[in-house]
Amino acid sequence: MKKSKLPSPRVQRNREVATQSILNAARAIMREEGVAALSMQGLARRMDMRAPSLYNYFSSKAEIYDTLFRLGFTLFDAHIRELMKTSAGLRDELRINIEGYMSFALENPDLYQLCFERPVPGFVPSKESLALSFGILDQSYQRAAQFKKQLNTKLTGQQIVDTVIAIAHGLTAMHLSNEPHLPVGQGRFGSLIPVVLSILEQAMPIKGESK
Amino acid sequence: MKKSKLPSPRVQRNREVATQSILNAARAIMREEGVAALSMQGLARRMDMRAPSLYNYFSSKAEIYDTLFRLGFTLFDAHIRELMKTSAGLRDELRINIEGYMSFALENPDLYQLCFERPVPGFVPSKESLALSFGILDQSYQRAAQFKKQLNTKLTGQQIVDTVIAIAHGLTAMHLSNEPHLPVGQGRFGSLIPVVLSILEQAMPIKGESK
DNA sequence: CTATATTTACTAATATAATTAGAAAAAACT
DNA sequence: AGTTTTTTCTAATTATATTAGTAAATATAG
Numbered sequence: 001m002k003k004s005k006l007p008s009p010r011v012q013r014n015r016e017v018a019t020q021s022i023l024n025a026a027r028a029i030m031r032e033e034g035v036a037a038l039s040m041q042g043l044a045r046r047m048d049m050r051a052p053s054l055y056n057y058f059s060s061k062a063e064i065y066d067t068l069f070r071l072g073f074t075l076f077d078a079h080i081r082e083l084m085k086t087s088a089g090l091r092d093e094l095r096i097n098i099e100g101y102m103s104f105a106l107e108n109p110d111l112y113q114l115c116f117e118r119p120v121p122g123f124v125p126s127k128e129s130l131a132l133s134f135g136i137l138d139q140s141y142q143r144a145a146q147f148k149k150q151l152n153t154k155l156t157g158q159q160i161v162d163t164v165i166a167i168a169h170g171l172t173a174m175h176l177s178n179e180p181h182l183p184v185g186q187g188r189f190g191s192l193i194p195v196v197l198s199i200l201e202q203a204m205p206i207k208g209e210s211k
Numbered sequence: 212m213k214k215s216k217l218p219s220p221r222v223q224r225n226r227e228v229a230t231q232s233i234l235n236a237a238r239a240i241m242r243e244e245g246v247a248a249l250s251m252q253g254l255a256r257r258m259d260m261r262a263p264s265l266y267n268y269f270s271s272k273a274e275i276y277d278t279l280f281r282l283g284f285t286l287f288d289a290h291i292r293e294l295m296k297t298s299a300g301l302r303d304e305l306r307i308n309i310e311g312y313m314s315f316a317l318e319n320p321d322l323y324q325l326c327f328e329r330p331v332p333g334f335v336p337s338k339e340s341l342a343l344s345f346g347i348l349d350q351s352y353q354r355a356a357q358f359k360k361q362l363n364t365k366l367t368g369q370q371i372v373d374t375v376i377a378i379a380h381g382l383t384a385m386h387l388s389n390e391p392h393l394p395v396g397q398g399r400f401g402s403l404i405p406v407v408l409s410i411l412e413q414a415m416p417i418k419g420e421s422k
Numbered sequence: 423c424t425a426t427a428t429t430t431a432c433t434a435a436t437a438t439a440a441t442t443a444g445a446a447a448a449a450a451c452t
Numbered sequence: 453a454g455t456t457t458t459t460t461c462t463a464a465t466t467a468t469a470t471t472a473g474t475a476a477a478t479a480t481a482g
Contacts, residue, residue, distance in 0.1 A: 010450070011458070018459095036247075036332035040440060052441075053460050061440070118388070119329060121247035159406060162385070162399055166407075170381020174373070177329070188373055195370060196377075203410040221479070222429070229430090251469060263470080264431045272469070 019057050022047060023071070026064055030110035035119040038064070065114060065123045072111030073133045079104045090150055090206055094164065095197055097140075101168040102193070103184045105176055112176075116169065140165075153204040160204070167196050230268050233258060234282070237275055241321035246330040249275070276325060276334045283322030284344045290315045301361055301417055305375065306408055308351075312379040313404070314395045316387055323387075327380065351376075364415040371415070378407055 007015070025046045029038050040061055044051040058064045083096045083103075105112035113119045115133070125133070144157035153160070171189050179187035185194075218226070236257045240249050251272055255262040269275045294307045294314075316323035324330045326344070336344070355368035364371070382400050390398035396405075 007458085008450075014449090014458090034332060039438090041438075050461060051439090052443095052462085055441075056459060117328065119332075121245060121330075121332070155406065158399070159403065163403055163406060163410075166381035166385050166400060166403065167378055168381070169384055170377035170379070173380055173384065174377050188369070189377060192370065192374055192377065195366065195374060199374075199410060199414040203413050218429085225429090225478090250467090252467080261432060262468090263433085263472095266470075267430060 015057070022054065022057055023064070023067065026068065027110050030068075030114075035110055035113045036121065062123055065120060066126050066129050068111060069114055069125045070129050070132055072108065072115035073129075073136050075108060075111060076104050076115065077136045077139075079107075090147065091197075091201065093143075093147075094200065095193070097164060098168040098171070098193055098197065099184050102172045102175060102190065105172045106180070106184060109176070109180065112172075117173075150207055151204045152207050155204065164200070167200075171196065226268070233265065233268055234275070234278065237279065238321050241279075241325075246321055246324045247332065273334055276331060277337050277340050279322060280325055280336045281340050281343055283319065283326035284340075284347050286319060286322060287315050287326065288347045288350075290318075301358065302408075302412065304358070305411065306404070308375060309379045309382070309404055309408065310395050313383045313386060313401065316383045317391070317395060320387070320391065323383075328384075361418055362415045363418050366415065375411070378411075382407070 022043065026038055026043055029042055029046065033042075038061065040051040040054055043064075044054055047054075058067070080097070080100045083100045084093065087093050087096055105116070140161050141158060144161040148155070148157040148160060151160070155163070171192055175182070175187060175189040178189060182190055184190055233254065237249055237254055240253055240257065244253075249272065251262040251265055254275075255265055258265075269278070291308070291311045294311045295304065298304050298307055316327070351372050352369060355372040359366070359368040359371060362371070366374070382403055386393070386398060386400040389400060393401055395401055
């Protein structure tokens with residue numbers, strides 16, 4: 001048996017700094033050359049290291065992706081929560097969900113693709129990472145239950161959320177693959193957000209508002 | 212200079228047969244192990260060949276993907292056209308476009324991903340292949356011009372088509388990543404097709420029909 | 423049906439990638 | 453300053469796409 005002491009604070013801090021630095025470099029590569037273009041060699045090159053040294057911080061390339069997957073969902077959650085603070089009612093909340101989905105994708109294209117598309121061949125998120133992502137998405141369903149009570153519709157809460165997710169995802173995917181340089185609200189698909197919002201509001205009017 | 216005669220019909224036919232056989236094997240691999248899991252070695256193994264022999268038929272792996280990209284759009288076009296034959300009016304046409312998009316994805320998951328998602332790292336379709344795909348998609352816009360005249364809406368023809376495309380894509384993407392085993396019309400997202408159709412019809416009623 | 427030309431498939435080799443093992447260097451601690 | 457721990461390195465393994473050049477197979481001409 002080896003003696004296994006826990007690492008000193010100083011060592012821990014150094015590790016933490018190095019680890020973050022590697023993740024940032026990985027994200028930069030993913031943004032510049034595509035999510036799947038990340039290579040241990042290229043990453044090491046950018047860090048002024050040799051590839052095997054990276055294995056001191058991550059046990060594999062998949063673990064780097066997995067860590068960024070978790071970061072993506074954490075940041076997505078924070079992004080939506082932040083925007084929600086400005087909400088003035090149900091109507092706003094719907095808009096924020098769709099715009100927030102797209103703006104997150106535009107601001108973090110690397111994490112967006114990793115979390116919401118399947119850009120990396122062999123990569124499957126770990127059990128724990130998937131649990132985290134489901135937990136975050138589940139919150140939307142929680143909210144939808146209340147949501148629904150104030151709307152005039154036959155749809156269930158889950159149907160409403162799923163429809164909104166599908167629309168937000170569809171608009172975002174098309175926007176990203178056609179006009180990724182344009183901000184939310186602009187371009188062929190970006191400008192459709194108000195359109196789909198008005199369509200949704202017409203189909204599910206808020207109780208007690210004028211038709 | 213080498214003498215360059217054109218190949219005899221017999222040679223041409225043999226080449227054609229072998230080429231098709233390679234493409235079918237490639238599609239089988241893509242379906243079984245993922246679009247990006249295609250490797251020249253694996254493909255050769257399935258063909259009982261060595262990898263370099265494949266280069267007699269395709270100049271690179273990218274050319275195999277590119278050929279299948281064109282095949283995908285050609286089959287997609289045929290798929291929609293076939294379904295359209297059964298159309299009984301505008302309302303049906305809308306349904307067929309969305310259901311057809313999803314059923315094509317379910318019946319040809321390999322080609323769907325290759326054509327409508329970005330599952331292969333370095334792969335970018337060639338100029339000609341992109342031209343083909345745009346040509347096919349443009350037909351939708353052509354049709355939408357007439358489409359629009361019969362609808363009671365302020366939206367432009369392009370806005371209508373883009374909205375429908377985004378919704379079809381969103382529902383399909385979510386369906387494929389959640390319940391790819393269920394047929395069109397079933398599952399959390401598959402069953403939302405009637406829902407979005409009724410929402411769209413409510414927002415863009417057909418002129419002269421009862422509200 | 424056989425000799426020749428052509429086409430196809432092969433082996434060998436190059437280059438790049440992820441990953442592991444084990445030694446050397448650097449840093450931290452006493 | 454000497455010892456231990458941590459980090460980084462070089463070297464090696466396996467798998468990949470692709471190229472060059474040769475052998476095998478096939479098609480055609482007489």
